[in-house]
Amino acid sequence: MLVEAGHFALALALGLSLIQFIVPLWGARAKDPVLMAVAPASALAVLACIAFSFLALTFAYVNSDFSVLNVVQNSHSAKPLIYKISGVWGNHEGSMLLWVLILALFGGVVALSRNSIPMRLQANTLAVQASITIAFLLFILTTSNPFTRVIPAPLEGQDLNPLLQDPGLAIHPPLLYIGYVGFSISFAFACAALIDGRIDAVWARIVRPWTLGAWAFLTLGIAMGSYWAYYELGWGGWWFWDPVENASLMPWLAGTALMHSTVVMEKRDALKVWTILLAILTFSLSLLGTFLVRSGVLTSVHSFAVDPERGTFILGILILFIGGSLALFAWRAPMLKQGGLFAPVSREGALVLNNLFLASACATVFIGTLYPLALEVLTGEKISVGAPFFNFTFLPLIVPLLLLLPLGQTLAWKRGNFLGTAQRLYAVFGIALLATLAMFALEHGGPVAAPLGVGLGLYLVLGSLNEIVTRSWSKGTPMAVAWRKARGLPRSAWGTAIAHAGVGLTVIGVAATAWGVEAIGSLKPGERLNAGGYEVRLERVVPRIEANYREDVALLTVFGSGRELGTIETMKRLYVTRGMPTTEAGIMTVGLGQIYASIGEIQADGSIGMRLYHKPLVLLIWIGSLVMAAGGALSLTDRRLRIGAPARAKAVPPTAVPAE
Amino acid sequence: MTRKQRRLTLIGVAGCVLAIALGLVLYAMNDTIVFFNSPADIQAKNLQPGTRIRLGGLVKEGSVQRGSDQQISFEVMDAQAAIQVSYKGLLPDLFREGQGVVAEGVLVSPGMFRADSVLAKHDENYMPREVADTLKKQGHWMGEANAAPKTQ
Numbered sequence: 001m002l003v004e005a006g007h008f009a010l011a012l013a014l015g016l017s018l019i020q021f022i023v024p025l026w027g028a029r030a031k032d033p034v035l036m037a038v039a040p041a042s043a044l045a046v047l048a049c050i051a052f053s054f055l056a057l058t059f060a061y062v063n064s065d066f067s068v069l070n071v072v073q074n075s076h077s078a079k080p081l082i083y084k085i086s087g088v089w090g091n092h093e094g095s096m097l098l099w100v101l102i103l104a105l106f107g108g109v110v111a112l113s114r115n116s117i118p119m120r121l122q123a124n125t126l127a128v129q130a131s132i133t134i135a136f137l138l139f140i141l142t143t144s145n146p147f148t149r150v151i152p153a154p155l156e157g158q159d160l161n162p163l164l165q166d167p168g169l170a171i172h173p174p175l176l177y178i179g180y181v182g183f184s185i186s187f188a189f190a191c192a193a194l195i196d197g198r199i200d201a202v203w204a205r206i207v208r209p210w211t212l213g214a215w216a217f218l219t220l221g222i223a224m225g226s227y228w229a230y231y232e233l234g235w236g237g238w239w240f241w242d243p244v245e246n247a248s249l250m251p252w253l254a255g256t257a258l259m260h261s262t263v264v265m266e267k268r269d270a271l272k273v274w275t276i277l278l279a280i281l282t283f284s285l286s287l288l289g290t291f292l293v294r295s296g297v298l299t300s301v302h303s304f305a306v307d308p309e310r311g312t313f314i315l316g317i318l319i320l321f322i323g324g325s326l327a328l329f330a331w332r333a334p335m336l337k338q339g340g341l342f343a344p345v346s347r348e349g350a351l352v353l354n355n356l357f358l359a360s361a362c363a364t365v366f367i368g369t370l371y372p373l374a375l376e377v378l379t380g381e382k383i384s385v386g387a388p389f390f391n392f393t394f395l396p397l398i399v400p401l402l403l404l405l406p407l408g409q410t411l412a413w414k415r416g417n418f419l420g421t422a423q424r425l426y427a428v429f430g431i432a433l434l435a436t437l438a439m440f441a442l443e444h445g446g447p448v449a450a451p452l453g454v455g456l457g458l459y460l461v462l463g464s465l466n467e468i469v470t471r472s473w474s475k476g477t478p479m480a481v482a483w484r485k486a487r488g489l490p491r492s493a494w495g496t497a498i499a500h501a502g503v504g505l506t507v508i509g510v511a512a513t514a515w516g517v518e519a520i521g522s523l524k525p526g527e528r529l530n531a532g533g534y535e536v537r538l539e540r541v542v543p544r545i546e547a548n549y550r551e552d553v554a555l556l557t558v559f560g561s562g563r564e565l566g567t568i569e570t571m572k573r574l575y576v577t578r579g580m581p582t583t584e585a586g587i588m589t590v591g592l593g594q595i596y597a598s599i600g601e602i603q604a605d606g607s608i609g610m611r612l613y614h615k616p617l618v619l620l621i622w623i624g625s626l627v628m629a630a631g632g633a634l635s636l637t638d639r640r641l642r643i644g645a646p647a648r649a650k651a652v653p654p655t656a657v658p659a660e
Numbered sequence: 661m662t663r664k665q666r667r668l669t670l671i672g673v674a675g676c677v678l679a680i681a682l683g684l685v686l687y688a689m690n691d692t693i694v695f696f697n698s699p700a701d702i703q704a705k706n707l708q709p710g711t712r713i714r715l716g717g718l719v720k721e722g723s724v725q726r727g728s729d730q731q732i733s734f735e736v737m738d739a740q741a742a743i744q745v746s747y748k749g750l751l752p753d754l755f756r757e758g759q760g761v762v763a764e765g766v767l768v769s770p771g772m773f774r775a776d777s778v779l780a781k782h783d784e785n786y787m788p789r790e791v792a793d794t795l796k797k798q799g800h801w802m803g804e805a806n807a808a809p810k811t812q
Contacts, residue, residue: 234753344669356674360681367685382696382793384714384764389692393684397677520730520749572753581753600730600750609730609750 003068006056007147010097013049013104014137016042020107020130024123028196036123040111043126046133047108054088054101057146061088067153070094070146076159076577078547086170087160092294092310093146095173099290100136102174102181106210107133110185117206124192125185132184135317143310159548159577168228172221176248179218180286183255185210187283190276191325194332199276204266207279209636211262215255216632222248223625234583234598236518236613238621241390246369247289253362254282257355259632264351267413269339271348274355276336280329284322285362291318297373343415350408350416357401364393402456402507405500406463410470428466432459446515453511454617460504464497492638499631506624509592512617524607532614534595535559539567541608549575551584554599554608558588565590570597570610592619694764698794699741702770709769715743716762716794724757736761736773738794747775 020042027035060068061084064077074091075084083090089098107129114122140146189207193199225248230238239245258278264271291297295311342348368385375381406428410421436455443451471493472485517532528537539555551573558565570586585598593616600609696714697707707713715736723735733746734757745763755761755778765775 341663341666344666344673352670353673353677356677360677364681364685371689382714384694384696385692386694386764389688392688392692393681396684397681522728522730583753598750603726611750 002056003060003065003147003149006053006060007145009049009053009056010137010141010147013046013053013100014134014141016046016049017130017133017137020046021127021134025127025195028120028123028127031120033119036119039123039126040114043104043107043111043129046130047104047111050097050101050104054097057094057097058085058088061085064157066155066157067149067151068146069148069150072150072154072157074160075157076548077156079160079165080547082167082170083160083165087164089173090160090164090169093140093144095177096136096140096144096294097146098173099177099181100133100140102177103129103133103136103184106182106185110188118202120196121189121192121203121206124195125188128188128191128195129184132188132321135320139310139313139317143313156577159575162549162573162575162578162580162582163232165548165575166228166232168224168232172224172228174221175217175224176221179214179216179221179255180248180251180289182210182214182217183251183258183279183283183286186214186258186279187325190279191328194276194328197332197335199272199336201266201269204262204275208259208262208266211255211259211279212632212636215252215259216629216636218248218252218255219625219629219632222252223622223629226625227622231585231587232582234585234611236585236596236598236611236615238513238618241368241385241387243369244293246365247292250362250365250369251282251285251289253358253365254278254285257358257362258282260351260354260358264348265339268342268348270342271352271355272336272339273333276333277329278355278359280322280325284318284325285366287318287321291315292369340414342413345411345418346416347408347411347413350404350411353404354401354408357397361394361397361401364397365390368393399456402460402503405460405503406466409464409467409496409500424470425463425466428459428462431462432456443515450511450514453514454508457504457506457508457511460507461501462504464500464504468494468497490638492635495631495633495635495638497631498634499628502624502627502629502631504624505620505627509617509620509622509624512593512620513615516613516615516618519612520610521612522603522607522609524605529610529612531595531612532616533560534565534590534612534614536568536595536597536610536612538608538610541602544571548577549573552602554586554597554610556586556597558595560590560595565595568595568597570599572599572601589619592617592623594618696762698738699736699743700738700794702743702767703741707767707770709767711767712765713767714762714764715745715773715775716760717742719755719757719759719761721757736763743771743773745773745775747778749778751778 020039023042024036024039027033027038057068057070059065060071061075062081064071064075064084066072066075070091070093074094075087079087087094089095107126110117110122110126110129117125186207189203189210193203222245225245226238229240230236258275261271261275261278265275291311291314295314297311340348368389372383372385375383406425407418407421410424411418412421432455435458436451439451439454468486468489471489473482477485515532519529519531521529523529523538525538525540528535536556536558539557541552541554544551544553551571553569553571556568556570558568566588568586568588571584573582573584574580575582583598583600585596587597588595593614596613596615598611600611602608694712694714696716697705698717699715701707702713702715717736717738720735720737720742723733725733727733729748730750731746731748732751733744735742736745737743745765747763747765762779763773763775764777764779765773768774
């Protein structure tokens with residue numbers, strides 16, 4: 001019964017979205033405040049309906065209601081509770097439901113922040129947001145209904161894909177979706193502004209926190225996905241340039257550019273047309289990502305089911321929204337007035353360069369990802385564009401950007417002094433250079449890329465923090481004063497410095513992978529395998545049986561510099577219901593590096609194939625991403641972004657003054 | 661600087677970056693792209709030894725041989741031809757005789773292929789799409805229903 005109610009709520013949400021789409025748009029045009037006020041109310045109602053629908057599906061999963069087809073196909077009564085819940089979005093239908101839930105959630109938050117957004121802008125924005133909701137609700141209801149029943153109901157479900165039975169599934173998709181879908185708000189704001197024909201610094205100030213928030217979540221989502229792939233697939237890689245990964249990287253790159261260009265627009269009222277275009281492109285890339293992942297044109301763990309009808313539907317949505325918004329842009333953009341002027345060497349100029357490099361890098365990823373698909377459609381020839389292509393095209397565009405990053409962050413607005421700025425970074429540059437040379441000397445002809453990359457990362461970390469130091473300390477300032485000054489700096493300055501330092505940490509982690517060592521061998525109990533100064537000894541292999549799988553566990557003792565460091569377990573699992581084997585890697589963290597072991601099949605003679613890696617500093621890749629997101633979050637709490645939100649003052653109830 | 665000069669600088673810089681990006685892409689397209697081939701394609705196209713390709717097909721039943729030190733060899737076949745593949749390392753979980761496989765590596769001679777990666781597949785039902793397409797073309801496809809009785 002609850003399942004039918006959930007289905008009904010979804011249909012109701014569609015109807016309400018139609019109201020949210022048409023009425024406010026009409027109201028904004030007729031300047032009718034009553035009609036415009038329908039927007040926030042209906043947005044909240046849509047949110048309530050979709051949330052109810054999502055809860056209904058979750059309830060069916062938790063109770064293992066095998067009369068629901070979706071539950072049968074993706075759940076099993078013996079599965080642990082956390083995977084029953086996360087299994088809700090571990091399949092096509094459920095993940096699309098999560099997608100619209102987050103879409104509605106963002107609409108709801110916009111509806112609630114009515115005091116910080118001008119009424120017309122809010123009405124138009126929510127109307128555009130509703131149009132996206134309508135498209136995706138139609139998609140779910142017509143092609144991917146999660147509430148379909150099966151009669152008669154089977155006794156047991158078919159279980160969830162074992163690779164997805166991992167805490168990563170509980171975290172990765174929601175974070176990623178909040179990021180992906182969060183850009184829909186920037187998109188809706190851009191379209192609303194175009195409809196209204198008014199775009200100014202106020203618009204940028206309103207949009208910036210949304211972009212920043214979405215960006216921070218997308219960063220976390222991608223980092224989480226990368227770490228998940230790293231430990232789950234047993235191959236020790238953390239980024240494969242797989243089309244599905246690229247699908248999330250493209251909106252991230254465009255979103256990063258958008259975040260920076262919005263700053264220029266907010267501070268200097270410049271780059272308006274470009275910022276609007278970027279907002280449209282960023283969400284278009286999010287939609288493209290959804291299409292690539294969900295339509296089945298690519299086969300991977302992410303494409304749960306291949307159904308041409310769904311692919312065509314999403315392609316239709318894609319064309320409608322990208323085409324529609326770009327047409328709106330082409331029609332309205334020429335009416336925008338030129339904004340503030342700036343010299344080429346200035347903070348604005350640096351941010352323009354940032355946008356150029358990011359957009360070009362994004363374009364190369366776009367070509368590398370879509371070219372094979374296009375070629376196959378056009379000629380039938382099948383090719384694979386892999387890591388070599390992206391390393392060759394992406395890195396040369398990103399490295400100059402990184403080199404310029406600390407400089408740009410230090411340059412003054414409007415007109416900067418390049419030499420003066422460079423002088424402030426001499427010390428940082430010197431330290432990074434010395435560190436690089438020292439690493440070259442120490443590694444005795446090891447990989448060239450590693451010291452260079454680590455040096456670059458170091459330069460980024462120090463250069464980003466240098467900004468805080470120079471702004472609060474000069475020769476002769478007592479430490480206490482400097483500290484007070486540093487604490488008094490706007491949070492956005494701290495956020496910028498921290499996020500940029502995070503980029504540096506990630507660069508160090510990525511560069512250090514060149515120092516990694518891999519060893520492959522076949523071991524019998526008691527035998528040892530060595531990788532980069534670390535050694536493991538295979539103790540024994542024992543079978544173990546759990547609720548929904550059985551496994552062979554290899555117990556390994558890890559030795560480093562002659563000392564015993566501890567034991568790790570690596571497993572070969574067989575998930576009984578699906579008859580699917582998986583490998584679980586055994587990982588030991590030593591400092592910021594990791595010892596990573598995974599096993600192959602057990603041979604007839606009792607020996608076991610083993611792959612062992614030592615990965616120095618590998619954790620920095622993800623720590624850096626966390627730091628980046630933290631920097632973004634810190635920027636979000638900046639006072640400046642809260643100004644123009646008098647809601648707080650108004651919301652305080654009139655103080656009950658006691659009668660005198 | 662006048663407004664016009666500023667704009668020209670901007671356009672110039674943008675043009676340079678885009679030109680570099682385009683150059684890199686075009687160069688990389690020639691050099692780093694790997695074509696997918698089935699064993700029959702290798703014969704038909706008469707590919708030169710030393711070519712880097714992606715090879716896809718079925719692992720021939722009974723052809724998997726394990727040497728010392730994780731050295732493995734097996735045959736990849738389609739309806740018309742077969743090719744010997746050598747590989748050193750751990751095979752993916754879903755590697756099985758009689759099942760589809762995609763390997764990337766270098767063609768040593770027309771009948772011998774050295775793989776440096778054998779692709780891990782994510783799903784027990786999943787036949788690599790390239791392989792499935794080839795088999796369909798050659799009329800050897802059993803159909804989704806037979807191959808995967810439990811489609812999602």
